[in-house]
Amino acid sequence: MSGRGARPARQAHGGRAWWPGRGGGSRGAEQGGSRYRPPARRAHPALLVSDLAKLVARLGKAGIRFKPGKDLEGYVRGDIADPFGNRIELMQRV
Incomplete structure (x- = not known):
């Protein structure tokens, strides 16, 4: 190749x-x-979104669980998992 x-x-x-x-x-x-590799828990991508509450509502309707994250100055954030169990962080600037 x-x-x-x-x-x-x-x-x-x-x-x-x-x-x-x-x-x-x-x-x-x-x-x-x-x-087999176990799902990533620590190393993960973070996606910056414009309206986290709206996205979380849509994810909930699709059966995707959202776990609120710890406080981080200037952001509201939380995690979802991809179909393989890998962590994906969702963040919104506030």
């Missing part, structure tokens, strides 16, 4: 494909493999 490069030594485990970052740097992306 074009664009596929040599893995960094720390990523030398088998079963996954490695695509290096721009300029052949150490950043890259892994894909594939059949090993």
